[in-house]
Amino acid sequence: MLRGLTKAGLGTLEDDKQFVELAAEYSFQTVDLDAKDFIEAYGKEGAIEILQTNNIRIGAIGLPVEWRSSDEVFSNDLVKLAASAKAAKDLGCTRCCTYILPSTDFNSAQFMSLAIKRLRICAEVLGSYDIRLGLEYVGPHHLRDTWKNPFIWTQKETLQLIDAIGLPNVGLLLDSYHWYTTGLSSEDLTNLNEQQIVHVHINDAADLPVEDLKDNDRLYTGEGIINLPLFLRSIKETGYSGPISQEVLTPSQPKESSDELIRRSKAGFDKVFNKI
DSSP states (O other): OEEEEOSTTSOOOSOHHHHHHHHHHTTOOEEOOOHHHHHHHHOHHHHHHHHHHTTOEEOOEEOOOOOSSOHHHHHHHHTTHHHHHHHHHHTTOOEEEEEEOSEESSOHHHHHHHHHHHHHHHHHHHHTTTOEEEEEEOOOGGGGGSSSEEOOOSHHHHHHHHHHHOOTTEEEEEEHHHHHHTTOOHHHHHTSOGGGEEEEEEOBOOSSOGGGOOTTOOBOTTSSSSOHHHHHHHHHHTTOOSEEEEOOOOSSOOSSOHHHHHHHHHHHHHHHHTTO
């Protein structure tokens, strides 16, 4: 498995070049970033050179399509997808990810129909560029009634959605915070196979009742109470060998420098990975 970073929890980075260089300096192997923006900033050859010089891969890009809103918004965003997918492929990235909120203002049945249709369209576009689509269920309890109607917040339901989409390049984005806040076990992970996992996020949780944990108040890897070595060992058992990307959502921007925050992240990764 590859040690990776997202920008979440890393403070104010100057640009993607600094992100890549700092990740390499602290022995990370992948970064999640917008491949299209990266190429626009440095050119295709320049972006490839930055990655290769630092021995860094792009772990995943985010889905640049707002599929949870109106038909007009979805259609307008969809035209961006091919260019983003091509940029990702040009830089050797094979993963694209999006999240599923656990409640919605749409009627639940109507939204399920929309989700299947829209995510299938996105997956078809991505598939033509050899890119997989990872779907992330969101576990924190407070989001289950933030909007009018309940939707998906479990791994089982997300797998059912993936089955309904019916395309081989669609799978799970697993997140340690969501695994913990939905009360899942090691077996829930080991029962998966490698092909069902597209990408993985890692972070930690405060010592609070699970129903009180907020989605945007996470801790850095190894600084909380989640059994992260068990989480990683269980994923490793499936055969997954891809990126494990830290994503630390916080209520406000951290005050430390990006250099300090990535150093802190490395210490947490060392602590957790050494126990696998």
